[in-house]
Amino acid sequence: MWSYLPILIAIIGGVAVVIQARFNGMMDRGMGTVESVFITYGLGGLIIALVMVALRGGNLTAFRTVPWYVALAGVCGLLIIGAISYSVPRLGLAAAFTIMVTTQFVLGAVFDHFGWLGGELRPLNPQKAAGILILILGVWLIVRE
Known part of the structure; x- marks a missing residue:
């Protein structure tokens, strides 16, 4: 359930x-x-x-x-x-969290790809790479003045 x-x-x-x-x-x-x-x-x-x-x-x-x-x-x-x-x-909250969370996603994908620190190997694929690029674009849109 x-x-x-x-x-x-x-x-x-x-x-x-x-x-x-x-x-x-x-x-x-x-x-x-x-x-x-x-x-x-x-x-x-x-x-x-x-x-x-x-x-x-x-x-x-x-x-x-x-x-x-x-x-x-x-x-x-x-x-x-x-x-x-x-x-x-x-x-500000939005910009700080956008940067921090995007950093977590990017580094998380790298750690998964290589299986670092005892994690299960989860290779980076084109879909995940595209998602990461969109996140980075989101950071730029939110942080730029």
């Missing part, structure tokens, strides 16, 4: 990203990029720690079962929040 729950959760996540970006941009203007990232991660870390305590500690011992370098996802998260905090007040 097909469920609408994953779609609803994705929509909620999309809404949260836009709201977070606006708030991070406001903090960036008021106190700086590094400080806004600290506040975001500090509060987020505190909340997830409380959730883990409520769930009796979670399962952090399972971390031993994954490669050590996957912890670098936290560094990527810092870069994402920093990039959002810095770019949104300077470019």
Whole structure:
């Protein structure tokens, strides 16, 4: 049976990203990029720690079962929040997200094509290449002044 729950959760996540970006941009203007990232991660870390305590500690011992370098996802998260905090007040939400999401699609297609970082090999085909070119054209249309 097909469920609408994953779609609803994705929509909620999309809404949260836009709201977070606006708030991070406001903090960036008021106190700086590094400080806004600290506040975001500090509060987020505190909340997830409380959730883990409520769930009796979670399962952090399972971390031993994954490669050590996957912890670098936290560094990527810092870069994402920093990039959002810095770019949104300077470019606007639409332009900043257009650039970031298009970059994700392009790099995602490259990673899929080569199967990088343990992903399944999904070769780039003419249809995907055309889609990427359309995305890049979209960036140009949205960002140009």
